[in-house]
Amino acid sequence: MEKSPFRSIRGVLWIVGVILFPAPIALGHADLAVTSIVRNVGNLNSGSYSIDYYAAISPSTMTSGYRLGTAGGNPLDRSRQETVSTTCQFPLDMTEGKYFICAKVACSGDVNPGNDTGYDGALVWVGPFSDLAVQSVDAADGTCMSGGQILVRSVVQNVGDRISDGYVVHYYVSLDTTVTTRDPCIGSESLAALAPGEQRACGITCQLPLYSPEGKCYIGAIITCPSDPNPQNDCGVDGTAKEMIRLFSDNGMSFPYLGPSTAVEGFETSDFSAFAWIHPTDVRWIVTPDVRHQGAYSARTGILGNSQKIALEISIKADGGPIRFWRKVSTEEGFDRFQFLIDGSVMCEWSGEHDWEQFAFSVQPGTHTFTWTYGKNYTTAEGADAAWIDDIEFPIW
Secondary structure: OOOOOOOEEOOOOEEOOOOOOOOOEOOOOOEEEEEEEEEOOOOOOOOOEEEEEEEEOOHHHHHHOEEEEEEEEOOOOOOOEEEEEEEEEOOOOOOOEEEEEEEEEEEOOOOOHHHOEEEOOOOEEEOOOOOEEEEEEEEOOOEEEOOOEEEEEEEEEEOOOOOOOOEEEEEEEEOOOOOOOOOOEEEEEEEOOOOOOOEEEEEEEEEOOOEOOOEEEEEEEEEEOOOOOOHHHOEEEOOOOEEEEOEEEEOOEEEEOOOOEEEEEOOOOOOOOOEOOEOOOOOOOEEEOOOOOOOOOEEEOOOOOOOOEEEEEEEEEEOOOEEEEEEEEEOOOOOOEEEEEEOOEEEEEEOOEEEEEEEEEEOOOEEEEEEEEEEOOOOOOOOOOEEEEEEEEEEEO
């Protein structure tokens, strides 16, 4: 039967085993499981083929990188694909750094070399490294009070082979055990470097948001360290749920919060700590003294690139009255839009130049999600390229 060339590696390489989103590879622990998918996109059957694997600083220069191993495959009928798995080995004399894992397929008679390569888009860190891991998080047992304090302890260990840089432990409160940096941050502490194998117990008294949702909540910790290449163990959570209640104060005495009132967010804490704000986008809002309706601060959209979007969100148990807020807008007219949403529905939208103005929207009793978003189109910025909000009045229970 006439043979046609094998044509391509379909897509990219899928890395399994040692590499996880990706985890670092230590020299001296140099085995790497690699899985690739190859497909014959020609019109005729192919012959047998081979795949060479490389670690390269750039996919475009893969063959000048470090060769990690090879694998072979059987002839492929047209339009058929095959999964090839093998174990590659990192040379011990590799220069430490970040590498792409690449593959190049070879088949006798292949007339189209333009699609014979592929790579995993995630970089692999090779060499000795520090690796900080959250070993445990322990928040004080009992009931959490909105606006109150809670003692949180954590244990961090350097499970890597090199001394770490100094690091920061950030503590968060979440409605579930999936704690992320988009949850409200309730405190942080900066700590000195850890030697390989060293662990440190630490703890601080954290400040809970004043207007937190009632019900179950969880306390977690996330590490940030510039020399840590492995994000997979940077987060930990206390798996025991805490019960959040809201309080009000009267002549120095605290009581359970029972009746409706209005809570005002003017960002006068100079941050987002007074309420349980959520930052659902990678780019975050900021609190600024530069432009405000009244008081010392307001909230401003962060700096966006073209085609990016930013959001600020909060869930509040409302008593059925109106939510009121002041806004100011300075954007590209008709294209870069600032929106206010209730439970995902757009209530109002602005673009262009608009000075401070108050808006009010009625809500039914119950829990509602309020979102302020700013989205840019693919080109051009006008005005301050920003929006501000201030003096938000929440109708809370």
